[in-house]
Amino acid sequence: MPSEPAEVTQGQLRVLNLGIVFGSISAVGALLISINAQNLAQTLVLGLALAAALVSIREWTGRVFWAVALTCLAVSSTALVVGVLVLDSASASFGVSVVGTVVVLRLPDRYRRPVAWSLVALVVGVVTLKVLTAPGGLGDALKEYVVGAVSVAVVGVVFATLNHLVAGFVSELERAGEREAELAVARERVRFAGDLHDIQGHTLHVVKLKVALARKLVHSDADQVERELDEVYSLVGETIAETKELAHAQRRLNLSAELENARNLFEAAGITVRVEHADGDEPDSRVAETLGQVLRETTTNILRHARAEHVRATLTGTGITIVNDGADGEEPPALGGLAALRDRVERDGGTLTVERGDGRFVTAAAFPGRRDDR
Template identity: 55%
Template sequence: MDANPPGERGVARGRLRRLNLVMFLPVVALGGVLVVAIDSREWWHVVVLGLGAAAAMVSFVRWAAGDVLSVALPCLVVGAGVWVVGALAVDSDSAYFGLAVVASLSIPPLPRHRTAMAVGVPLFVLAVGVARLLTAQGAAQDGDLVQYAVIPTGITAVMIGVMFPNKRFYDVVQDLEDSRDREAELAVARERVRFASDLHDIQGHTLHVVKLKVALAQKLLHSDIGRVEEELREVHALVADTIAQTKELAYAQRRLNLSAELENAKNLFEAAGIDVRVDRRAEVDSAAGELFGQVLRETTTNILRHAQATQVRITLAESGISIVNDGAQEAGRLSGLAALRERLTAAGGELTAEQVGGRFLTAAEFPPRPATTGRGRR
């Protein structure tokens, strides 16, 4: 597999490797135990064949961790030595087991000479098998050729060949994760650009108007002092209003349209490769829509920045909104949500933000309005 250990965001690769470790390490261990138990007739046979089984398990564990190349050379040497001693001295036709496992795990991730190694190791297995036939006491039987040369060489070659598509599969998973990370970063960058655009809308127009009014006041300074005072008062009011709008934008308190924020959140999540579903159970109360839009915007940013989400569910009710995402990571205090909680509390609402397992729930709710009923006739 990949020679590098899984990165901080290599969640999918990490899960696949843990799954392989749980499912196949017992199989490798059982194979090694069977080789030792069946072919050992003396105590030193157990030691020799046990070394091959140990090399196989060590390489498998490191492969599952993503750094098999750190133990590839010593494990290959041990596996090759066990096959030589096993075939020539122990009369074990299964002593190639450790070498086959180590080679199949170590060769595909090699940065260079993979093809040469993929051909060379089976040829080495074949050469040792042929040497066993040539040095055997008495005439070699046809069964010995199959037992010590054909089968070991074929199984080793097949195991190595099978692991090349497996390596390619992991590469594809890594490429997909890298692409997803880039999409998430791009989505956050787009959000920043949108924020910058909003800031420009607020301040750009104001500064241009201020420039014109100051220039006009400068021209009228010696001819119409009353008009100059009026222009300066308007400049003062305009700057004060711009300061207020800038503060609202910085603290996500600018008036927002919930429908627009919902569409924007869907676009951001889809751009980041996240499956998003929206459940509209009722039309949102117009009085709560602005605050819900702020909650949705802040939660969207938090998911993109702090989670490894694959699914997001947004539920809208008349007096509430909830956003649930998977891939939640341990995070510090989310100051944006803390500020929104204060605003919602002040408006009579409630904000919930809690993590349960790998899922994170963000929900805002106002008490339902009492139903309006007419008076019945007596």
Template identity: 50%
Template sequence: MEVTTLARRATWTGGAVQERLRRLNLITTVPPLAIVGVLLVVLTARTWWHVVLQVIGLIAALATAERWTAGDFIRVARPCVAITAAVWLAGALNDDSSSFYGLCVVGSFTIPPLPRHRIAALLGLAVLVAALGASNPLFFHDYGVGRLLQYVVIPAVSVVVSTAFTFVSQRLYDLVAELEQSRDREAELAVIRERMRFASDLHDIQGHTLHVVKLKVALAEKLLVGDVDRARQELREVHTLVGDTIVQTKELAYAQRRLNLSAELENAKNLFEAAGIHVRVDREAEVDARAGELLGQVLRETTTNILRHAQAEQVRITLTESGISIVNDGAQEGGLPELNGLSTLRQRLADDGGELKVEQQDGRFLTAAAFPRREDVR
């Protein structure tokens, strides 16, 4: 349930954030462009033909801007470039210097998202704007500085400047999008970690129980010949153990499982004695509540490992206020065995500020887990 909730939350959050970013871009981009376009129509259009040309260019510019905020502008940008280029040429031939506005806006949105050759594309667009604007002095046979500035220099420079501003906005948008993708990946990692934790806990429950059941059934089989009552008692304990495991599995599935360290100590003691292992428990202090559950998991995992992998005759368990240590003899010769359950627990303890130590020397195996004491933390 927790894993599913995390996955749904990550998906929903990612989509919601993307939609908020789009709305923000829409609000901060389209209205200012529309206001500037309308002001140009009101202030510079001298004929109805000028009004028609500027309105067509403005519509194409706003359509491109709206699609740009949605991340789907390529199919709109290309025809809009052609339309606004035609509008600028018609405006230049009709002595309307404001008709370049649409091409300036469309070009500034089209170039920054290009994967490569953006500088070359920008220079090409500036040259195109200048060339189309140059048709005005050629058509009117007036090569004065005023017309060249009005129809060639100013439009070309405006395209470069507006594209630069759009490029900065695009980079900011990309950075925010990357940040959101990073957050989505973190959410996915959280889901994976939760699955691993669930699998580890399930392994602790089922693996531990199955091994104990195997041990008790073998013991009961031996006792059937000479001690039937003791065999019945072992089988009843197996039945109780299986029932407890079913309950613990349900609690794990609904995130309600909590280990009781005292119960785990008693359980470990009974298991070792049933296996013919002498066990000594030194309880020097009550364990801090925040550490009890993880220490119980360490004790359970270590008990299972001893029963599975060691030929132990003696086990000593020492409990302090903030830690536990389990020492057993009968460890196999050679290097440290690979104990995946303890490796997982080491990481979980480290995440909670604790430390797990595993050592093997002279046939003795030590597993020790500890948390900082309260006065040490202060």
């Protein structure tokens, strides 16, 4: 049955943050244009500055950010100069305040302060020049241009800074999810190492004691030495078999438990999980053990190598299919640990297929003949 995520995914948070900030800047920019634009020239200049602000926000994390951002900065700065000095529009500071904040916050720390002060100096210089050359009283000019331009600029800075803070928060969530996934893989390795220690540590200790006893009795009680060595031989054989079972995840492996474990690991990493039972039948014990190992190996691969947001596991009476949306590229996937599993599945009469395409990675194991054997 499907699992309802406790929280929205990081991708949804990014989209939500971008939508809120993008919509807010659009609304404020449109309001400023409708209130302050008194002719076509002012409308065009303010609209151009707003477009530059929106593009810089939209390309915040794009691959060509700097080329786009510097172009937007040049456009918004020009709109500031023309809008304030030529068209008498204090609202022209809105675009450059958004774009400038975006640029400053993306710069390395050592460059932020000088670039920020340069942009402040640009706005202050343009507004001061307009105040000094404006006709009429100085008080009216100060009220209209200083207060108006500064207020509008502060609004733009606030919106762009909010976008940066939320984006940083989401990035930290993603890094935390990656660390959690690595911890989950490490815990699985520790669990495997603990099982291996339980099997071989006890056996080696007993073997050591029995060999020591046999050495003491080798000249005095040959029959007892033979019995001790027979027990050692038998114990070593049992340990080899248990180690093979552990390596193939057959030792105490339960498919239902593996499904629940995979669900918990994915949800801990912030991945939405949906588990479906397609036909209501349960696979037999031999098939279930193999399918559990396929599920475990696939879970580990997704946590370590994919950037998945959604995983769907579909279980039938004869197989399992695991689909995730974290695949990159279209080239044939490297099987890694699944290569050994494919050999085992085929020896047991099944098939293991791995496909990548359209951003999805599909792992499917099936034993079509098992249904007929029931």
